[in-house]
Amino acid sequence: MTGGAPGELLGLTDLAVHFTGRRNWRGRYPPPVRAVDGVTLAVGHRETLGLVGESGCGKSTLGNAVLRLVRPTAGQVRFDGRDVTAATGDELRVFRRNVQMIFQDPYSALNPKLKVGESVGEPLLAHGLADGEALGRQVNELLDLVGLPPERATRYPHEFSGGQRQRLVIARALALRPKLIVCDEPVSALDVSIRSQILNLLMEFQQRLGLSYLFISHDLSVVRHISHRVAVMYLGRVVELAPRDNLFREPLHPYTEALISAIPLPDPIQQRKRHRIILKGELPKPTAPPPGCPFHTRCPIAQPMCREKVPPLEEKRSGHWAACHLRN
Ligand SMILES: Nc1ncnc2c1ncn2[C@@H]1O[C@H](COP(=O)(O)OP(=O)(O)OP(=O)(O)O)[C@@H](O)[C@H]1O
Ligand SMILES: [Mg+2]
Numbered sequence: 001m002t003g004g005a006p007g008e009l010l011g012l013t014d015l016a017v018h019f020t021g022r023r024n025w026r027g028r029y030p031p032p033v034r035a036v037d038g039v040t041l042a043v044g045h046r047e048t049l050g051l052v053g054e055s056g057c058g059k060s061t062l063g064n065a066v067l068r069l070v071r072p073t074a075g076q077v078r079f080d081g082r083d084v085t086a087a088t089g090d091e092l093r094v095f096r097r098n099v100q101m102i103f104q105d106p107y108s109a110l111n112p113k114l115k116v117g118e119s120v121g122e123p124l125l126a127h128g129l130a131d132g133e134a135l136g137r138q139v140n141e142l143l144d145l146v147g148l149p150p151e152r153a154t155r156y157p158h159e160f161s162g163g164q165r166q167r168l169v170i171a172r173a174l175a176l177r178p179k180l181i182v183c184d185e186p187v188s189a190l191d192v193s194i195r196s197q198i199l200n201l202l203m204e205f206q207q208r209l210g211l212s213y214l215f216i217s218h219d220l221s222v223v224r225h226i227s228h229r230v231a232v233m234y235l236g237r238v239v240e241l242a243p244r245d246n247l248f249r250e251p252l253h254p255y256t257e258a259l260i261s262a263i264p265l266p267d268p269i270q271q272r273k274r275h276r277i278i279l280k281g282e283l284p285k286p287t288a289p290p291p292g293c294p295f296h297t298r299c300p301i302a303q304p305m306c307r308e309k310v311p312p313l314e315e316k317r318s319g320h321w322a323a324c325h326l327r328n
Helices: 059-066 089-098 116-126 132-145 150-154 162-174 192-209 220-226 244-249 254-261 268-273
Strands: 008-019 033-044 048-052 074-079 099-102 180-184 212-216 229-234 237-243 314-317 320-322
Touching: 008 059, 008 212, 033 048, 033 059, 033 074, 033 212, 033 237, 048 059, 048 220, 059 180, 059 212, 089 099, 099 162, 116 132, 116 150, 116 162, 132 150, 132 162, 162 192, 192 212, 192 220, 212 220, 229 244, 229 254, 237 244, 237 254
Parallel strands: 048 212, 048 229, 099 180, 180 212
Antiparallel strands: 008 033, 008 074, 229 237, 237 320, 314 320
């Protein structure tokens, strides 16, 4: 499934987000930052799609475009069969109810001046879905759902640990019974010891509530733990997209190969034996992506044609897509 397939909950077609800077003193605009540069993807019902790639490759910008926090320069966003790219009014309100977000930093995600119960219940109040006693009851249920004692609803965020705050953020995201949650590095700021607790909690809710996740992380082992399918981004584009096990077993794109070869192995003997692919050169600037294949400047197997022609994202195996001229 890439776009428009049955079973699609979220669909992106040729999505682009280019940031244009301010005019300089000569009255000229700097070249735009091509943060997202033509992405076609879909997230199915009850599916977790992991999105990985190095810092600056456009993951958060893509998530923010889905959430309507940044405006796409081009392309289409569909949700539940409707084009929501330019939705306004009631349509936008429904979309905002159905699509929630969890970000990296649970410290700044909660208003320090509000009791946590107020923060968790805020979306219900804002959408006019509950108030008074009913609101209190629903907040208690939500806290219980994420494993926090309801009597702590009257406490303030600073009285909770990082992991507990992320549970509060999850409770708030679940308040409106969304269909999709965009999770942007949701465990990156947490201690390693509590990361799997939060990931398991998210997986449990997926089962129980039938949720879908667009799960953004730079950490491949986290993505491997939680995703059904994984999309690999490089310089604003998806270079590989496959079911999780296929991607890790047989990565087709040389960039994915390099990323996977850099995951530390738990066994030190295996770790010493393994071949790590070190990428040469620096990540090119998204203001001036290389012509042809965006990865050719760092690719260990690049050929002259890679400098000239952009490789399309092609289905090389059933359900396994890659954008590489040389891998079939
Ligand atoms: N509002 C903005 N204005 C201009 N450039 C931006 C803006 N937001 C992001 N960028 C640029 O767009 C590119 C993609 O950034 P983005 O934050 O989406 O990457 P990312 O993959 O989420 O990185 P990280 O792993 O560090 O979170 C970067 O070059 C970034 O500097
Ligand atoms: Mg980011």
